[in-house]
Amino acid sequence: MPRYFSTLPTVPIPKTLLIVLAFSAVVLMKMSLISPTPSLNGLILKNVDGNGQGQAALSSYDVDGKHDHDHKIDANLNMKDNGDNDSVTHTENEGEEDLGEGLFDPIRMGDIHLKHRIVMCPLTRHRADERGVHRKGLGEVYYEQRASDGGLIITEGTVVAHEAGGEANVPGIYSAEQVDGWKSMTDKVHAKGGKIVCQLWALGRVADPSLVDIVYAPSKIPLIPPSPDNPSSAPDSESGKFEKSKAESKLKEMTQKDIDRFVAHFKQAARNAVKAGFDGIEVHAANGYLIDQFIQTNSNNRTDAYGGPSPLHRIQFLLDILESVSAVIPISRVGLRISPYSDFQGMRMVRPLDTFVPLLEEVLTRYPDLAYVHIIKGGEGDDIQPLRNVVSDLGRGTGVIVAGEYTPDKARRVVREKGGAVGFGRYFISNPDLPFRIANNLPLNEWDEDTFYTTEAEGYTE
Numbered sequence: 001m002p003r004y005f006s007t008l009p010t011v012p013i014p015k016t017l018l019i020v021l022a023f024s025a026v027v028l029m030k031m032s033l034i035s036p037t038p039s040l041n042g043l044i045l046k047n048v049d050g051n052g053q054g055q056a057a058l059s060s061y062d063v064d065g066k067h068d069h070d071h072k073i074d075a076n077l078n079m080k081d082n083g084d085n086d087s088v089t090h091t092e093n094e095g096e097e098d099l100g101e102g103l104f105d106p107i108r109m110g111d112i113h114l115k116h117r118i119v120m121c122p123l124t125r126h127r128a129d130e131r132g133v134h135r136k137g138l139g140e141v142y143y144e145q146r147a148s149d150g151g152l153i154i155t156e157g158t159v160v161a162h163e164a165g166g167e168a169n170v171p172g173i174y175s176a177e178q179v180d181g182w183k184s185m186t187d188k189v190h191a192k193g194g195k196i197v198c199q200l201w202a203l204g205r206v207a208d209p210s211l212v213d214i215v216y217a218p219s220k221i222p223l224i225p226p227s228p229d230n231p232s233s234a235p236d237s238e239s240g241k242f243e244k245s246k247a248e249s250k251l252k253e254m255t256q257k258d259i260d261r262f263v264a265h266f267k268q269a270a271r272n273a274v275k276a277g278f279d280g281i282e283v284h285a286a287n288g289y290l291i292d293q294f295i296q297t298n299s300n301n302r303t304d305a306y307g308g309p310s311p312l313h314r315i316q317f318l319l320d321i322l323e324s325v326s327a328v329i330p331i332s333r334v335g336l337r338i339s340p341y342s343d344f345q346g347m348r349m350v351r352p353l354d355t356f357v358p359l360l361e362e363v364l365t366r367y368p369d370l371a372y373v374h375i376i377k378g379g380e381g382d383d384i385q386p387l388r389n390v391v392s393d394l395g396r397g398t399g400v401i402v403a404g405e406y407t408p409d410k411a412r413r414v415v416r417e418k419g420g421a422v423g424f425g426r427y428f429i430s431n432p433d434l435p436f437r438i439a440n441n442l443p444l445n446e447w448d449e450d451t452f453y454t455t456e457a458e459g460y461t462e
Contacts, residue, residue, distance in 0.1 A: 101419050103412055104439060106150070109399035109421070110332035110371030112195055112280055115150020117421035118411070118435045120428045121403050122154045122199045122282070122337075124170060127455060132159065132172030133181045138457060139171075143185045145432035149193030152421070154282050154335075154374070157201035157289075158182075160269035164262060164290070166207020166215065169455065173198060173272045174265070186277035197280040197335060198273040200266055200325075204290030205251060205299065206345050215250040216258060218293050218300040218307065218317070222248045223346050259306065259317060262290070267324035270334075280333035283321060286376055288345025291318050292338075295359065296349050311355040312362060322367060332369045332397070340387070341378025352378075357386050364394035372399035374423065388418065408438045429459070 104116045127138050134140075146153060159165040159172045172178045182198070189196045205217035254262070266283070273281050285291035293299040294317040300307050306316050318336075325334060338359070340352035349355060364370060373391050375384050384402070391398050402414065403423035411422040428434050430447040437444060451459020 101415055103408075103415050103422070107399060107421055108397050109152070109335070109401075110280075110369060110397055111330060112152065112197070112333060112371055113150075114152050114195060114421070116148070116435055116439075117415055118148075118151060118438060119401050119421050119423045120146055120151070120153040120434075121423040121425040122156050122284075123425055123429065124156045124167075125452065126169040128169050128171040130169075131175070131177060132162075132165070132170065133175075133177050134171055134185065135455075139181065139185050140188050143196065144188035144192065146428055146434075147189040147192040147194035147196070148433075148435045151194050151435055153189060153194060153196040154423070155182075155196065155198050157199050157284055158269075160200050160202055161262075161265040163212060163214065163216065164202035164265055166203045166209070166212045168208070168211060173200070173269050173276065179272050179276045182273075182276035182278070186279075190277070195279045197282050197333075198269075198276070198278045199282040199284050199337070200269050200273070201284040202262060202265070202290040204293045206288060209250045212250070214252050216252055216254050216262070216290070218254060218290075219302055220248075220251050220253050221299050221301060222251055253302075259320070263317075263320045263324050266321045267328060270325040271328045274329055280335065280371055281325065281329060282335040282337055282374060283318070283325065284337050285318055286337045286339035286374075287342055288347040291321065292347060294318065295355065296347055298347055298349060311358045314355070315359045315362060318359070319362070319366070322363065326367065330369075331367045331371070333371055334367075335372040335374055335401075336363065336370065337374040337376070338387075339376035340384070341382040342376055353383075353386055357390060360387055360390040361394065364390060364398065368394055368396045368398070370395065370398045372401055372421075374401040374403065377402055377404035388420075408444075411438075 103118060107114050107117050125142075127142070128134050143153060143155075155171075157170065159167075159170060159174070161174050162172070165172065171181075173182060186196055202216075205215060205221070205223055207215050209215055252258075270281050283291070285295065288299070294306060295311075295314050297309075297314070300314055302308065305313055307313055322331070322334070322336075338356060339347070340356040342348060360373065373387070373395075375387055377384055388400055391400050400418075400420035401423050402418075402420060403425070406414070406422050406424060411424075414420075414422060424434060426447045427444055429452070430445040431437055434444070436442075448459050
């Protein structure tokens with residue numbers, strides 16, 4: 001024994017004191033494991049680069065949203081939700097129960113496992129070229145900036161075929177060039193430990209007739225031209241580019257052959273998403289686009305197996321698509337986006353839940369392993385709890401993502417009381433490191449609407 005130890009006196013320690021000390025150590029260890037302090041599995045405030053973006057250090061945890069269009073500028077709403085934004089002010093009916101879950105607790109969405117519950121909604125940004133391919137160097141940086149370890153990104157709406165499109169400068173996933181472009185972006189997200197799913201999209205009657213030969217729709221019910229009383233009736237109420245006469249002249253009610261072809265487009269798009277390295281897909285059935293047009297009576301007056309008063313007929317197109325994509329990708333990696341209460345693009349039925357509750361019941365009875373249901377909330381008094389109940393009753397590991405005008409505090413509250421995850425749209429535009437900022441209670445940058453839909457890097461990656 002070294003000299004400086006040999007000179008110390010030997011003091012016997014009572015056995016009872018040893019027991020007390022050991023017990024205290026165990027208690028302290030347990031307390032540290034259940035600390036209420038929010039964390040992102042090790043997310044800490046590290047250095048901040050020259051652009052003011054915080055860099056995060058995240059520990060490893062092996063786990064497996066127009067959508068961008070969900071963000072079009074509107075005179076009344078500031079941004080129109082094409083399916084993925086948080087632009088409309090909503091309040092979800094809140095209960096008294098505290099589930100004790102937090103934004104930075106892990107969650108399972110089917111076979112997609114996440115480390116936190118802040119989801120990037122789909123956001124149309126119009127940065128693709130005329131081929132539907134992201135401009136080199138822009139898309140990779142954009143998605144890489146917004147990736148976080150164990151966080152989920154839902155891509156902007158991505159058209160499944162040229163004839164399913166009809167909006168300028170949006171990406172597709174039906175050509176080899178498009179698939180290669182997406183692969184470079186999924187690689188960037190995965191390098192940061194993030195998860196990314198591709199939102200599959202067909203426009204239907206809201207397609208710009210100057211960009212497609214035929215405007216396919218469930219019925220020949222055109223969109224009402226925008227007016228001061230109804231500014232959200234068309235995708236772009238500021239430019240008024242959708243002239244009623246021109247749109248009506250190209251509008252075609254889909255035949256069974258057309259329906260079968262579009263279902264095949266979704267199947268091939270899902271197959272291409274797998275090739276591009278996506279962790280899953282989201283079927284865009286919201287915000288007045290083609291699938292939603294079949295679902296709602298506002299845009300569907302068919303009398304065959306795809307229409308009529310029964311919601312089970314009007315959801316048949318959606319069911320056909322889910323069946324087709326599940327043949328090439330596990331249903332546990334397929335999400336579904338719906339917007340029961342949205343009046344965007346001439347939608348919203350008188351009693352939305354009479355259709356959307358049976359819709360979810362049928363979908364989850366057939367596909368209980370569906371990865372998640374992504375719900376765009378409505379306004380004051382619009383209750384989505386019945387939809388949550390269906391997911392809870394019939395889903396097996398099916399998650400719920402809610403999108404609306406959430407602040408970090410509102411998001412914390414809804415997760416604590418309802419569980420699930422929360423989608424953010426515009427805040428991700430101006431705060432690429434949004435989970436990091438929320439975890440560290442940092443202020444959030446305001447967005448600049450003038451840069452939402454340009455072709456430049458400003459407001460996109462800068």
